[in-house]
């Protein structure tokens with residue numbers, strides 16, 4: 001799959017941008033702060049409806065504007081679809097495919113698939129458990145878009161349940177009847193939590209099982225002298241899972257039952273703290289490194305060197321890419337500012353690994369940082385404009401001052417009504 005045309009309105013620093021793309025490698029080169037990442041972030045947003053840099057939509061809308069639009073022509077197996085998302089911070093976003101509105105904006109997730117490598121990936125290794133949970137859930141939804149619904153149902157249940165737990169403190173003071181009524185309502189939300197929580201947990205456990213061999217292989221490739229047993233992944237739930245380690249994983253019903261039992265066991269503590277303490281929102285993904293299968297294993301967080309941490313973060317992204325490919329997909333790879341962080345050997349290895357992708361979008365402040373294996377189309381990003389790089393040696397007739405914007409303005413997406 002690849003993006004053949006990208007149009008932005010009021011997205012980040014761009015009042016308007018219109019860029020034609022080809023399959024293969026495209027690099028966006030420009031000095032710091034010129035808007036290179038903003039371009040690839042827009043492509044990623046169309047894929048996941050979240051950004052690898054910020055948790056909310058507001059910073060994605062150009063300062064002073066009240067909505068942003070990202071639109072792209074996406075080619076898959078020779079067929080083109082025009083995807084569009086309208087970002088309305090504080091209100092519901094709106095999505096369209098080939099101009100037809102979708103019932104919910106999240107229905108767009110997963111049509112375009114991206115895997116982003118960026119310096120922020122270090123938080124996968126060094127950050128909070130929530131960063132690793134987001135990594136797993138984003139990948140789950142990319143593989144199985146319907147799980148976006150499970151994820152948002154779980155978030156909704158959690159929110160409701162937490163506010164109920166907070167109110168229970170007040171109900172205690174309101175006498176026996178009020179308390180019993182509130183506990184009755186809580187029991188209903190316990191059931192919802194157990195059901196949606198077990199589904200999410202079950203999916204995450206399966207994902208970690210599927211991803212683990214790919215992470216081992218990817219770590220071996222990116223870390224000098226490593227073997228494929230060095231990098232380990234272990235899903236750490238917030239309660240003890242039923243069954244013995246090594247046995248077949250518990251089924252969803254069993255998980256739901258165990259989750260419900262644990263919620264009931266910790267009822268008093270939850271009411272005291274006004275918080276849901278059990279469920280996939282409290283889980284973590286433990287990343288560890290050891291020498292071979294039998295060697296001592298240490299957690300990456302707090303123990304690994306900077307280089308090892310970087311290699312692990314890269315391995316997680318590469319493994320995601322490999323897993324999606326194994327599913328029969330060919331996601332767009334986005335390498336945002338990663339080469340400056342890598343030594344020459346690892347730059348070359350990463351480049352070799354990703355060079356075969358159908359589309360690779362690269363950003364770099366310095367063109368020379370992009371490895372030779374990733375040569376392809378180049379755009380210069382400067383002063384709010386994105387223009388093809390002109391190579392005077394290849395085409396001495398081309399005036400480097402030519403403005404490609406005029407031609408692009410007649411592009412296939414420009415005519416699509418942006419609905420405003």
Ligand SMILES: Nc1ncnc2c1ncn2[C@@H]1O[C@H](COP(=O)(O)OP(=O)(O)OP(=O)(O)O)[C@@H](O)[C@H]1O
Nearest residue numbers: 012013032033034035036037038059060061062063
């Ligand atoms: N919502 C917004 N409205 C207006 N400008 C914005 C908005 N969000 C970011 N910017 C501007 O966009 C610029 C950053 O763009 P971007 O992150 O794409 O830079 P970059 O070219 O990738 O730089 P670097 O090489 O440093 O990573 C900054 O100057 C920032 O002020």
